[in-house]
Amino acid sequence: CMDDAGMPETAEERLAIAKRLVEDLTAAGVPEDDIYLDPLVKPISTSDRAGLEVLETIKAIRETYPSAHLICGLSNVSYGLPNRKVLNRVFLIQTMTMGMDAYILDPLDRTMMGFVYASQALLGKDNFCMQYLVAHRNGLYEV
Structure with missing residues (x-):
């Protein structure tokens, strides 16, 4: 601001x-x-x-x-x-x-995106870790 x-x-x-x-x-x-x-x-x-x-x-x-x-x-x-x-x-x-x-x-930084999905799950912003699991299954991030 x-x-x-x-x-x-x-x-x-x-x-x-x-x-x-x-x-x-x-x-x-x-x-x-x-x-x-x-x-x-x-x-x-x-x-x-x-x-x-x-x-x-x-x-x-x-x-x-x-x-x-x-x-x-x-x-x-x-x-x-x-x-x-x-x-x-x-x-x-x-x-x-x-x-x-x-x-x-950078949404093409697949490690960064892994941190986004993991953080959302850990902070209670991803019901039952569904986004994290779908992203994993679809290969949307890497470690």
């Missing part, structure tokens, strides 16, 4: 912007569950707290607006670093655990 002042640094600043956005949108008649918010993933190479600030932002927005959706460009977190896929995959799991529910990611 960003405003005219630029990209906020802290979770508190991001939540304040999210509150203004959600209030304006819901006042205009947009249902909360039609709203997608981006907590603004920055490269961890630019700040030691960049990843943590995103996780704290996700948690705060999820607690404040449980029906709103959270989306991010996942690979932003690893920009400029080696072995980006490792960082992206771990960050996926961390953000899913905090409540992120939509991603801009």
Whole structure:
């Protein structure tokens, strides 16, 4: 969540912007569950707290607006670093655990997709592990 002042640094600043956005949108008649918010993933190479600030932002927005959706460009977190896929995959799991529910990611990364299916099952978002099992049977991910 960003405003005219630029990209906020802290979770508190991001939540304040999210509150203004959600209030304006819901006042205009947009249902909360039609709203997608981006907590603004920055490269961890630019700040030691960049990843943590995103996780704290996700948690705060999820607690404040449980029906709103959270989306991010996942690979932003690893920009400029080696072995980006490792960082992206771990960050996926961390953000899913905090409540992120939509991603801009590489759907052709079959290992990443395995982590998506497994995380959904482990977080109780896949009834009876059906999506996980169907994905396994159809070869949609690899380990």
